[in-house]
Each structure stands twice: as structure tokens, then as C-alpha cells.
Amino acid sequence: MIQFEQVNKQYPNGYHALKNINAVIEQGEFVAIIGLSGAGKSTLLRCINRMHHITDGSLKVNDVEISELRGRQIRRLRRNIGMIFQSFNLVTRMSVIKNVLVAFVPEMPWWRKLLGIFTKEEKKQALMALDRVGILDKAFVRVDQLSGGQQQRVALARTLAQNPSIILADEPVASLDPVTAHQVMNDFKNINEQLNMTILINIHHVDLALAYASRVIGIRAGEIVFDGTAEEVNEQILHHIYNGKLEEGGLGEHAEQTAAEKHYTA
Numbered sequence: 001m002i003q004f005e006q007v008n009k010q011y012p013n014g015y016h017a018l019k020n021i022n023a024v025i026e027q028g029e030f031v032a033i034i035g036l037s038g039a040g041k042s043t044l045l046r047c048i049n050r051m052h053h054i055t056d057g058s059l060k061v062n063d064v065e066i067s068e069l070r071g072r073q074i075r076r077l078r079r080n081i082g083m084i085f086q087s088f089n090l091v092t093r094m095s096v097i098k099n100v101l102v103a104f105v106p107e108m109p110w111w112r113k114l115l116g117i118f119t120k121e122e123k124k125q126a127l128m129a130l131d132r133v134g135i136l137d138k139a140f141v142r143v144d145q146l147s148g149g150q151q152q153r154v155a156l157a158r159t160l161a162q163n164p165s166i167i168l169a170d171e172p173v174a175s176l177d178p179v180t181a182h183q184v185m186n187d188f189k190n191i192n193e194q195l196n197m198t199i200l201i202n203i204h205h206v207d208l209a210l211a212y213a214s215r216v217i218g219i220r221a222g223e224i225v226f227d228g229t230a231e232e233v234n235e236q237i238l239h240h241i242y243n244g245k246l247e248e249g250g251l252g253e254h255a256e257q258t259a260a261e262k263h264y265t266a
């Protein structure tokens with residue numbers, strides 16, 4: 001469970017990026033965070049794994065006040081929270097399987113790190129994670145030979161191998177074409193439903209948010225201005241969240257996808 005209570009975040013230059021955030025996200029929810037560019041979506045997400053510090057208020061992950069964590073405790077928190085970025089963050093000259101095995105490196109004894117030795121169990125887990133996102137056949141291919149969508153799936157597999165209870169995804173489909181974006185969103189949904197992992201996703205494409213997430217949090221100028229189910233979101237609410245400036249491509253670009261494409265998982 002993630003609990004925000006009166007959370008504020010001010011950057012060192014004084015910019016007030018999050019204002020009085022209150023929200024409770026239960027284990028196993030699939031939440032899309034939407035809002036204009038600069039509204040505070042990334043800041044909100046990054047406070048959860050302590051990439052950013054909150055200025056005041058309380059932010060608890062599984063009942064632990066995360067602003068009080070130090071050193072090793074922060075590393076432990078991050079083991080439990082996978083993070084997916086728009087840019088995949090992979091070592092493109094290495095094979096897919098090696099990129100996924102990186103998930104185990106933080107817990108290795110120093111001598112295994114040095115020798116790069118992975119156990120049979122770790123290799124099995126890495127292959128299972130690749131299987132779950134449908135790219136087991138690419139395990140020994142170099143990452144730079146994969147498409148953008150496949151690379152994002154490698155990033156997802158690496159996160160899965162880490163076996164987190166929460167996955168934070170910061171614009172994970174922003175650089176993908178519409179069909180691939182649907183496939184990757186479908187991966188997130190499957191993982192959410194099958195593994196009961198909490199998924200929080202920042203996303204510019206409202207249609208994708210509404211099609212895949214069960215809950216939508218709308219942020220405007222650092223404040224939560226909507227928090228409800230995807231079914232509740234209507235034109236009026238979107239107008240409110242986006243201050244009447246729903247960006248081009250927000251609802252449009254992906255909206256043409258058919259239901260069949262939406263559930264295509266190859």
C-alpha cells in the first residue's frame with residue numbers, strides 16, 4: 001500500500017511541484033497518472049522510490065515512512081519498487097538475458113559481482129520473466145537488434161525478475177508507435193492481474209490510460225484534481241484536469257486502435 005498524506009514537494013529553487021497530495025493506493029491497483037506536461041506526474045512517481053525527497057507530509061510504502069529511510073534501507077525499498085523509464089535504460093550492446101540478469105546484481109556477494117556468475121535459479125527466473133512478456137525467443141539476441149517495443153519488454157522483464165510489489169512507469173510508451181504502445185500496456189495489465197503487482201504509470205495518452213488502468217489520478221499544477229475510476233472520466237473531467245488544453249495526441253493518436261489490437265500480445 002502507498003499512502004500520501006498532505007505531501008508537499010518543493011524543489012531547491014523554491015518551485016512548489018506537489019501541493020497537499022492525499023491518496024491511498026492499495027496493493028494490486030493499476031493507476032494511471034495524467035495531466036499536462038509540467039503538472040508534477042514524474043515528481044509524484046519519483047517521490048515513491050525516493051528518487052526525490054518530499055518536503056513535508058507523510059509518504060508510506062507498506063506502512064514504512066520512507067522519508068526516514070537511510071542508506072541500505074533505501075536500497076531495500078528500491079528492490080521492492082521496480083522503475084520503468086521512457087528510454088528503457090538498457091545496455092544495448094549486451095544480450096537480452098544479460099540485461100535481465102542485472103536485476104540480481106545488487107544482492108550478489110562481491111566476488112560473484114566481480115566474476116559475473118549467476119546461479120541456475122537466477123537464470124531460470126530471468127528466462128521466466130522474458131517468457132511472461134513474450135520475448136523468450138530473444139533471450140540471446142543483442143538488445144540493439146530489437147525494436148523499441150521489444151526493448152521496453154526487456155526493461156519490463158528485468159523489473160519482473162527483481163520481483164517487486166510495486167512498478168512505477170514513467171511515460172513507458174511515449175516513444176512507441178500506437179500498436180506497440182497497446183502491446184506494452186497489455187503487458188502491464190497482465191502483470192498487474194496475474195501477479196497482483198501495483199502499477200503506477202505516468203502517461204500522456206488519455207485513451208491508453210482509460211483503456212488499461214482501473215484508476216485514474218489527474219494532476220494539475222501539482223494538485224490532485226481528480227481521483228476515480230477510469231469509467232468515471234468524461235470530457236468535463238478531462239477539461240478540468242487539462243485546464244482546457246488537452247494536448248494533441250492526448251486522446252487522438254492511440255484512440256484509433258481497435259479492440260483487437262488492444263489485446264494483441266504477440
Ligand SMILES: Nc1ncnc2c1ncn2[C@@H]1O[C@H](COP(=O)(O)OP(=O)(O)OP(=O)(O)O)[C@@H](O)[C@H]1O
Pocket residue numbers: 011012013015017035036037038039040041042043044
Ligand atoms: N529538479 C528540478 N528543479 C526545479 N524544478 C523542477 C525540477 N524538476 C522538475 N521541476 C519542475 O516541477 C514541475 C513538475 O515537473 P514534472 O517533471 O514532475 O512534471 P510532469 O507532469 O512529469 O511533466 P512531463 O509530462 O513533461 O514529464 C515542472 O514545472 C518542472 O519544471
